[in-house]
Amino acid sequence: MTNQRLDIPATTAINGKKHTAQTFASIALKAAVVFWFVVAAIGQLMFVYYLLFLYGAAAARGDWLVLNKVMPHGYIPGDSAGNFAIVMHIFLAVIIVIGGLIQLIPMVRQRAPALHRWNGRVFLLAVCTTSLAGLYMLWIRGSVGDLPQHLGSTFGALLIWLCAIMALRHALARQLVVHRRWALRLYLVANAVWFYRIGLMFWILLNHGPAGFDPDTFTGPTLSVLSFAQTLLPLAxxxxxxxxxxxxxxxxxxAFAAGLFVLTVAMGVGIFGALMGMWLPKM
Known part of the structure; x- marks a missing residue:
């Protein structure tokens, strides 16, 4: 009887420690996810401000030649289809970034389900349309980079369509848990262009300059890897x-929370590099 009585508080103490560890782990995991979202939201809103400041102001003035400051095949006189694809690609990028961030806010999903549904539909339409515009600009109109980079971007467009179809399918079937997972995948692959920019600037800052690619021709193994990593790494x-x-x-x-924290810091460094090296100089 004595041994049994001594076992009870010992077991309770062990269970108490286990419960405390699990609680701390859950808090750490949630904090790491929130930290990632906040940093990503700040970086993406910076990107939106850049797009609106540079391209929105140019569109208001009718000065489409501004596109050629940052795009080798930006505005081409007489190419109505190509110019329209460029404008739509930029305009829809703003909708995708803002709409995607709204979809990730749990409060919107819980307290404004109608907004969540309609915003999701707009987001779905926008990502599918801009992926088609991107493929047109890539393979028909022409773009910078080499074949591996073009294949990486095409792969990303196919992932967008796959995730969009699966997210819509499970939403219609009311399989909301599975739907949310596919919607998160869609959000990440839809923002591949943004991940590409911050990934590239993180790499440049890490190496104190271009490494593994030619900045003049914009070709090299680093860019080839990055063209696939822009979707595969966030998905992984x-x-x-x-x-x-x-x-x-x-x-x-x-362990995952610690790893995500490190990745978020690296993402923040890339955002700072993109702000200082890509966006501010052109604004």
Whole structure:
């Protein structure tokens, strides 16, 4: 009887420590995700401001030649279809960034479900349309880069369509948990252009200049890898996050939270580099 009585508080203490560790792990995981979202939102809103300031102001003035300051095949007189594709690509990018951020806010989904649904439909239409415009500019109108980069961008467009179809399919079937996972995947691949820019600037800052590519021809192994990594790396992190969520393991959750924190800091460095090296100089 004595041994049994001594076992009870010992077991309770162990369970208490385990519960405390799990609680801390859950808080750490949530904090890391919120930190990522805040940093990403700031960086993406900076990108939107840049687009509106540079291209929006130029459109208001009718000065379409501004497109040629940052695009080798920006505005081409007489090419109505190509110029329209460029304008739509830029305009829809603003909708995708703002609409995507709204979709990620839980409060909107919980308290304004109608807004969430309609915003999701607009977002879905925008990402599918801009992916088609991007493919047109890439393969028909012409763009910078080489074949591996074009294949990477095409791969990203196919991922957009796959994720869009799956997100819509599960939403219509009211399979909301699965729908949200595919919607998150869609959000990440739809922002591949943004990930490409901050990834490139992080790499340049890390190496104190261009490394592994020619800045004049904009070709090289670094850009070839980045053209695929812009979609695959964010998706890989998301899939690990899904796996961590399914496991009630404090150590695994804390480890992932720490890793996500490091990746978010790196993302912040890339955002700062894009702001100082890409966006502000052209505004």
């Amino acid at each position: 992190v998301l899939e690990v996050y899904f796996a961590v969520q399914r496991r009630d393991n404090a150590v695994v959750r804390i």
